[in-house]
Amino acid sequence: MEIDFLLVGQGLAGTALSFRLMEKNLKCILIDTPLANNSSRIAAGLYNPVTGKKMVRTWMADYLFPEIEPFYEKLEEFLGKNFLIKKNIYRPFLSVEEQNEWMGHSSDPLLQPYFEKIHTQALYNEVNNPYGGIMLKNSGYLDINTLLDAYASYLIEKEMLMQEEYQEDFLEVTDLGIRYKEIKAKGIIYCNGLGAMNSKYFSNLPFAPVKGEILDIHQDFCPNVIINRGVFRISLPNGLQRVGSTYSWHDLDTGPTERGKRELLEKLEKLIFIENKKIIHHKSGIRPATKDRRPFLGKHPGLESVYIFNGFGAKGVSLVPYFSKIMVEFLLNGIEIQKEVNISRWNQT
Template sequence: MEVDFLLIGQGLAGTVLSQRLLKAGKTVGLIDEPGKNKSSRVAAGLYNPVTGRKMVKTWNADLLFPEIIPLYRELEDLLGIKIIYPRPIYRPFVSIEEQNEWMGKSGDEGFRGYIETVRMSSKYDEVNDPYGGILLKNCGFVDLAALLDAYTGWLNEKGFLVQSTFDEDKLIRKDDGFIYGEIKAKNLIYCNGIGAMKSRFFDWLPFAPVKGEILEINEEFKPYEIINRGVFRITMPDGLIRVGSTYSRHDLDTGPSSQGKRTILEKLEKLVHASDREIIQHKSGIRPATRDRRPFLGKYPQEKNVYIFNGFGAKGVSLVPYFSKVMLDLLIHGEEPEKGVNISRFFKYI
């Protein structure tokens, strides 16, 4: 196989960037290890324009969010499956003061495109929302497991995917490109999450891996809206409820934990009242978060044609559609990404 770009990793980042490269007329190959921890498959797939304890617009929301639905709709058309589910997010207020604050923000031009309504009274009997809550729009979730499974099949049919463990020691520099096994590639792109931490090219980047755990449960209360306060609660297409998530920088290799499960359930019980709750599944994954909470885009400065598109953490669904376009401009036209996401911000650590 001879390709313009060899992508290491077929999580969300590798999936979206490879598709953009193909649309641009480039040839691609991907290497991905089946069964390996994939944070993309465990993630909730939530995209939410207003986040955090202080409920602020997510970083670069006005740039990021117009790209989300068109990108995932395009992948739906390519793969012939449903993957994106626009849904309102309902966030209960915890006080009259918070209610008043959001009544004021609802008239703010910067928030107007993301607020559906501000409720002054309870919306659901099952939800702990005596002060009402805010209903957000331009949000929802992506079924990442369905997307990645379908794209894996599509790549296999095209002969673009090699399912094996990537061993960087077997990578051979040849002329202006690389040889890896039977693959000859002009360029390498590391999209392999925390796997890039072990690369000789990118081991200097300040990754800050975070373990996240989620539960899949069954209970009678299945609202259309996503409920989000302390934990998110999403009614999935199969009728199960996905709840999460935890954020731990410890026990990164221990799999799902009893502490993580307990933490999620305690927060869920404060949010939603249910007597018929049944736990179906408990999952965990390691997110490729970064120290400054900004992704890693750019070219390795000491080697030709080696790039990274990585570090999207828990917000990959929101970040990847826009920044894959930025990355494409670098790969095709040599246009450097903005300083805030460019790995040049860390060159002093090499």
């Protein structure tokens, strides 16, 4: 079987990149163990233009955010499923000083595309927001599981998904491309998250895995916006609220922890005044983050047909639409990938 590209991993990265390639009429096959893409499936899927304690614009927001909603809407139309949920994000101010600072920012043309209104008084009685807050727009979340399941069904129907464990020992790399079992391809692309750490081709890249935990709870407060300060709180269509997320670089075991649950609940109590809540689900996943918090894109320095599209960490939903387009331009037209995300920045040998 001769194809253009073999992709390892059908998480968010492999899904987006293969879709972009197929839009260019290229033949792809993906290898993925069912339900193995844990980091994608556990992720809350938030896309948020203003982040961090200092509430600054997300890195490269002016490039990333114009791509996010159009890309996922195109995937929704293609698959006949809905998984993009557009919602404003309300971020309470912590002080009068912060409120005043944002009032000063309100005329900044660089920030105006990302916020709808600055509130100087409490907007919700149930929220700790005595100084008001900022209502962000161009934001929301992705139902990643629905996307991955629908795309996997499409791939299976088209005989484009090998549901098995990838075994690198079967990979042969030549000057003309690669062979994997019965498949010949022009190239192979590692989109398999932390699995790439075990590859002899990319084990030198400085992955920095981060564990994240989230809770699904039942609590009597269901605003039509995402509340985000310290933790995010999303009202889900099923009547539950999703609360997250923790970030741990040290505790990388595979399961949820009491410490993670306690941290989330303590932060939630500081944000939301309603005491009654019932924990329905407690989940965890290991994110394929990187040392410098920038993704890995590019070609192996010594091999013409071995590539990587990986390392998107906690912001994959925001990063993947734009960078999948950049990766396709590199693969097809040789347009150089910017140094900030190019694996050449690590001088891999």
